[in-house]
Amino acid sequence: MRVSEATLGVAASGPMDAGERATHSFAMAARRLAISGHVPSEDFLEMDPLWLPVAVLWERFLRFDPGAPAWWDRDRFLVSSARMKPLSEAFLRLTGSFGAGNDLALGACATVDIPAGLAGQVIATGAGMALAERVMSEHFGKSLVGHRTWVAVGAADLQTGFALEAAALSVRHGLSQFTLLVALDAGNTALTVGLERFQATGWAIRRVTGDNVNAIAAAMNWAQRSKKPALLVFEGCAVFDEDDVADMAESSWGILARRGLSARRGWLRRLARHRQKATFEKSFDGHFPEWMMEDWQRTWMASRPHFPSHLSIFDLGLQAVRLLRNCLPTFVCLSASMKGLEAEWSDNSFDCGAYEPAMVGLLTGLALHGGVPGCCVVAMGSVDRIRPALRFAAMTRQGILCILVEGAAGPGGEIWPPVEQLASLRAIPGLAVFRPSGASEVEACWSRALTWRQGPSVLVLSQEKGDRFSGRTVMGGYVLTECDEGVEHRDVTLLATGTEVRLAVQIKEILSSAQIRTAVVSVPCWEWFSDQPEAERRRILGAAPRVAIEAASGFGWERWIGAEGLFVGVDEYAGFDGVAAQEAGFTWSASDIADRIVKFLEKKNSALVRKNPHISLAIGNDVTG
Amino acid sequence: MRVSEATLGVAASGPMDAGERATHSFAMAARRLAISGHVPSEDFLEMDPLWLPVAVLWERFLRFDPGAPAWWDRDRFLVSSARMKPLSEAFLRLTGSFGAGNDLALGACATVDIPAGLAGQVIATGAGMALAERVMSEHFGKSLVGHRTWVAVGAADLQTGFALEAAALSVRHGLSQFTLLVALDAGNTALTVGLERFQATGWAIRRVTGDNVNAIAAAMNWAQRSKKPALLVFEGCAVFDEDDVADMAESSWGILARRGLSARRGWLRRLARHRQKATFEKSFDGHFPEWMMEDWQRTWMASRPHFPSHLSIFDLGLQAVRLLRNCLPTFVCLSASMKGLEAEWSDNSFDCGAYEPAMVGLLTGLALHGGVPGCCVVAMGSVDRIRPALRFAAMTRQGILCILVEGAAGPGGEIWPPVEQLASLRAIPGLAVFRPSGASEVEACWSRALTWRQGPSVLVLSQEKGDRFSGRTVMGGYVLTECDEGVEHRDVTLLATGTEVRLAVQIKEILSSAQIRTAVVSVPCWEWFSDQPEAERRRILGAAPRVAIEAASGFGWERWIGAEGLFVGVDEYAGFDGVAAQEAGFTWSASDIADRIVKFLEKKNSALVRKNPHISLAIGNDVTG
Secondary structure, X not given: OOHHHOOOOOOOOOOOOHHHHHHHHHHHHHHHHHHOOOOOOHHHHHHHHHHHHHHHHHHHHOOOOOOOOXXXXXXXXXXXXXXXXXXXXXXXXXXXXXXOOOOOOOOOOOOOOOOOOOOOHHHHHHHHHHHHHHHHHHHHOOOOOOOOEEEEOOHHHHHOHHHHHHHHXXXXXXXXXXXXXXXXXXXXXXXXXXXXXXXXXXXXXXXEEOOOHHHHXXXXXXXXXXXXOEEEEEEOOOOOOOOOOOOOOHHHHHHHHHHHHHHHHHHHHHHHOOOOHHHHHHOOOOOOOHHHHHHHHHHHHHHHHHOOXXXXXXXXXXXXXHHHHHHOOOOEEEEOOOOOOHHHHOOXXXXXXXXXXXXXXXXXXXXXXXXXXXXXXXXHHHHHHHHHHHHHHHHOOOOOEEEEEEOOOOOOOOOOOOOOHHXXXXXXXXXXXXXXXXXXXXXXXXXXXXXXXXXOEEEEEEOOEOEOOOOOOOOOOEEEEOOOOOHHHOOEEEEEOOOHHHHHHHHHHHHHHOOOOEEEEEOOOHHHHHXXXXXXXXXXXXXXXXXXXXXXXXXXOHHHHOOOOEEEOOOXXXXXXXXXXXXXXXXXXHHHHHHHHHHHHHHHOHHHHHHOOOHHHHHOOOOOO | OOHHHOOOOOOOOOOOOHHHHHHHHHHHHHHHHHHHOOOOOHHHHHHHXXXXXXXXXXXXXXXXXXXXXXXXXXXXXXXXXXXXXXXXXXXXXXXXXXXXXOOOOOOOOOOOOOOOOOOOHHHHXXXXXXXHHHHHHHHHOOOOOOOOEEEEOOHHHHHXXXXXXXXXXXXXXXXXXXEEEEEEOOXXXXXXXXXXXXXXXXXXXXXXXXXXXXXXXXXXXXXXXXXXXXXXXXXXXXXXXXXXXXOOOHHHHHHHHHHHHHHHHHHXXXXXXXXXXXXHHHOXXXXXXXHHHHHHHHHHHHHHHHOOOOOEHHHHHHHHHHHHHHHOOOOEEEEOOOOOOXXXXXXXXXXXXXXXXXXXXXXXXXXXXXXXXXXXXXXXXXXXXXXXXXXXXXXXXXXXXXXXXXXOOOOOOOOOOOXXXXXXXXXXXXXXXXXXXXXXXXXXXXXXXXXXXXXXXXXXXXXXXXXXXXXXXXXXXXXXXOOOOOHHHOOEEEXXXXXXXXXXXXXXXXXXXXXXXXXXXXXXXHHHHHOOOHXXXXXXXXXXXXXXXXXXXXXXXXXXXXXXXXXXXXXXXXXXXXXXXXXXXXXXXXXXXHHHHHHHHHHHOHHHHXXXXXHHHHHOOOOOO
C-alpha cells in the first residue's frame, strides 16, 4: 500500500474527555509561553502543527524527570532547526526545568536541542543517539539503558539525500528506539515522495490525524512497540487561535513529573545493585574520559614492541583503534566501504557502506549522547561528502575522531589524491587536522586527538610505510633535523607533513651536499602548532627563507612560509582531462625540488650563491624554475 | 509490487539466432580489446556484467555516428567511474571513432565519459544532460533534438543520497529521455533497497536477465517508450571466458555505423531547412558564447539607468540573470528553496527544492552537454552541501555559474553566516569566488564570471544594498580610495571584500581624522587579482602594513596581508552554544576596528605613533587589542 493513499489512526469523534482537554491546555499553554518569548511570530506558523503531538509526547511518553533534567537514561528529544526550538524550550519552561543562562546549550540540558544544522542533519544526529542507546543497551542491559530518541523534523529534512542515507543506516543497524515526527502539509508532493522513500528504505510509517489526542497517543504507542525505526506523520493538526484562553496545564505537567521521578528512582535502584555499576559510571566522564586516555597510553606503550615491522601509517592508526576498544568496550568504529580494506576492522564496528555523509553525522550523535566514544574511517577522497557533518561537529564542538585514508578507493571506486582538501579542512575553526609522517608522529597525534576538545580531530593516514618510533617530541610542529651549524646558520628551512617529510629529508641531503645549510621542520598538525608560544614557533621556523612541501594545494601555507616563501605541491587538477584522477597529482622528485629551491634561494639571496659558487654545478645546469 | 520480488524480461530459451550471436561477438570483441589495453584486469571483474547489455545498447539503440563522433544530436553515454571507462572506450575503439591522443577528454568525444566523480555524481551529471535535451527540444522541436542519455552505474552510485536527490529532480523535471543501467549482484541487499527507493521516487524500473540479447533489447525498447526516467537492472549477466574466441563483430558495428550515418544525414537535412537554424547553431559557440557576452553587456548598459534605486547586491545579480535570459532563451536558472525568495525567479527556471547538492550536479551536466548555459541560486549556508558538485565542475573545468545568497535561509530554515566557507571555496583550484561590494563590482564580476573558463564561478551576493555605478576599473583587486598623499605615503592599507568594503571606507575616515594615511583596496575576486602582473599587484597592495577585513575566517588571507598583517573577521563559531547561528558572527564596528588598527600600527611602527602623538587621544583610551 502506498503511503500517500493510507491515512491510519483514529478519527476524531465526539466531545473531548477530561484527559484530552488537559493535553490540549498543555499544548496551548506551551504555545502561549513560546509566543510571549523572543521568537518572531512568523516562525510559529511553520511549527504550529506540531504543538499538540509534542504535548502528547511530553505528557504521556517522554521519559524525563523535570527534577533532574540531565538524568542519563532520559529520552532524547531533538528539533531540526532554530525555528523549531520553541517547541522544546516552551515545554522545558512549563515543566520548570529550564533555568537561567545557558541551559539549552547542547548536551547540557534536559532534552537535546540541535539548534542549527543543514536540512536532514538532525536525522543523522538522532540516529547516532539511537545507535549509542543500542550499543549501551547491549553492553549494560535494558535495566540500565531504556530510553528512546524522538525527533521533530520539517518537510525539507525528510527530502534530503543526507536524511535518506541516515534512514538507511537506521534500518541497517536496527535502531528500533528511534522515532521521527513530521506534520504533513496536504499540498506538499515533495514530502509525499519523501515518505514513500522512507517506507522503501524499511521504515515503519503511520499517518495520524494531528488534532486528536487519543489517535496521536495510539500512534506513539505503536511507534514504541515497532521493531523498525518509525516515522509518524501528522495530518490536519490542531490549529490554535491565539486569543483562545486555556487553564494552565498543571495537571499535565504534574503527570509528567510524577512519571519521570518514578522512572528515575527505579533506575537509580537498579544501578545501585548493578554488577557493572563502576564501569557504567566511568563511561560518562567526558567524551574520551581521562582514565581511558591513560589506559590507552599504557596499553600502547606495552604493545609497541610487538607491532609488526611492515606497518603502514594507516595500519599504525588502526592499531590505536584496536587498543582503544580494549580500553573501552563501548568504543565504536564506523566505517565506509573502501575497496580492499573492508576486512580490516570487522570486530565491534558498524559498516556504513556508501553512506559516508550520514555516517559522520551519526558519529556526532554518538558524541552528543555520551558514553559511546567512537571514530569513523573514510577514504580521503570522500572528504567533501562528509564535510557538512564535520562542520556541524565543529560548530557544536564535539570531539569526534575521523580517520581519512590516503590512497584508498571510496564507495564509487575512485582514489582522489589530495589537492585542496587539506586546506579546506584546516579552514574549519576548531577542527584539528593531523597528518603524521611515521610511528612517533602517529603516537603523538593520536594522544593529542584524544584530548582535543575544541572540535573534531581528523587523522589523515597514508597507506605508505612510515618510519619507526624515535622518541621525538612532536607538539604539532618541531625541528626534525637541524642543520649541523645550528639554527642561526640555516640557509633554508624545509616544512613538510605526512609522506612528504621523508622527501624533505632526502632534499636536505642533496642541498647539504651543495653546502646549503638546511633544516627540516615537520608540521603534522597546524592547529596544535598554533597553540605553542609564538617565541617557540619562531625558534622552530627560524629566520632563513622557508620552503613548504606538501602533495596538495598551497592555499593557506603562507601562514608558515610567509607571502615570500616557496611552496611545492599540487595547485591544480593537473592532467585530469582524459586520464584517471589517480594518474595526476604530485610528481616531484627530491632532485627536482632541490633544483627549484636553489633557484628560489638565488633570487632571495644572491650572496648565498656567491658564497657557494659550485651550487649550480652540483645541482646540474638543466634546472627549470 | 516490490522491486525485489519481480524479475521482468524474457527468459533465455533455445539456441541463439544469428543476430544474437553477432551481438555476443560484439560484446566479446570489445571486452578483449579492453583487456589487451592498459587497464588492470582486476578492474574488469567488477564491470564484467555489463558488457552484453552495453553491446546491445551500442549495436541496436545508441544514436551515434562513428564517422562524426562529435555530432551534436548524438545520444550521450556515460560511465560512473574510471573503473568503468573501458566499457565505453572499447566500443569507441571497435567502431573506429577513438583516435590518438586526447579523444576521451570530457566533451571532446563521441560519447561523454565521466572519468571520475564521487559515488552517485554521474547520475546528477546525466540528469543535467537530459535536462539540457529537454530544454533544447522544447525550444527547437523534436526534429532537431532527439537524443537520449544513457548511464552505466555501479551499485554504490544508486545508494547515495546524492543519487536519490538527482533521481527526484529527474522525475520532478520530467526527464523521460534518461536511462540508467546497473548490474544486480544477487547478494547486495543495499542495492535492492536502492532500487526500491528509486521506485518510490517515481522511476520506471525493469529487471532483466542480463545474458539474453532479446530480453535486453526489449527492456531498452521499453525504456525508450517510458514517460518516466527509467532504470534497467540486469541480473545474471553473461560472464565471458577470456579464452573464448569470437569472430570480429564487423556486422554489428556495420549496423551501428549505417544507422548512425542515416540518422545524422536526416538530421542535417532537417537542420538545413529549419527556420531557427541560425539561432540553433549560435548556441554551440562555447558554453557562454562570445556573441552572448556582447549582447549581454549591451543590454546591461542599456538597462542600467532603469534599475530601481533600492536594489540589493543580490537583486543586481538577478537583473543580470534576467538579461542573460533575454539574450539566450535556452539560458536556464536552477534554484533551491530559500525562504522568502521563492518568487524572485519564477520564469524559465527550475525549482529544485531541498535538493541543492544534486542541483549543482545537474548544472555541470548542462555545461557538459552544451547549448544550454545556466546558473543556479543557493543560500550561502548550503555551500558545504554543494561542494562535491562544485569540485567536480572544477576538476572537469566546466564554467558553471553559481550564485550564493548571503543572509538567505536554506531549505532547513537556517541562515548561516559565512565563517570558513569563503576560504574553502578559494582553496578549490580553477574556481573563482566573486564577492562584489556594489553595482560597479557586480557588473565587472558578472562580465568576468561569464568569461572565466578555468572552472566554476561562484558569485557571493549579499542582500544588503550596495553602492551605485561608479565606472571604476575593478580587475579583481583595485585601489578604491588612495590616501591623499599618494601611494608611497600610505601608513596602512585596508583590504576588504563584499559588504565589508563600505566598513573599510568608514574606518579610513576615522583613521584619516587621526592623521593615519589610509588606502582602501577592494578585492572582490582573488583568482582574478592573481592573474594581474605581479608589479601591478604590488603597486595596489603598497608597502605599508596591511589589514584585511572580511566577515569570515582569515584562513588564506596571509597571501595578501603577509604573515605579519592584521586580519579582522570571524575565526570561530562564536556564541554558537545555545543561540541560533544567525545571532553569532561578525559584530565589529568601524570604531572598534580602527582601535585595533591603531594598536597594530603602534606595535609595527612606533615612529608612526610618535609622529602623531594625538592618535591615541583621537581614538579613545579604552582600546582593547
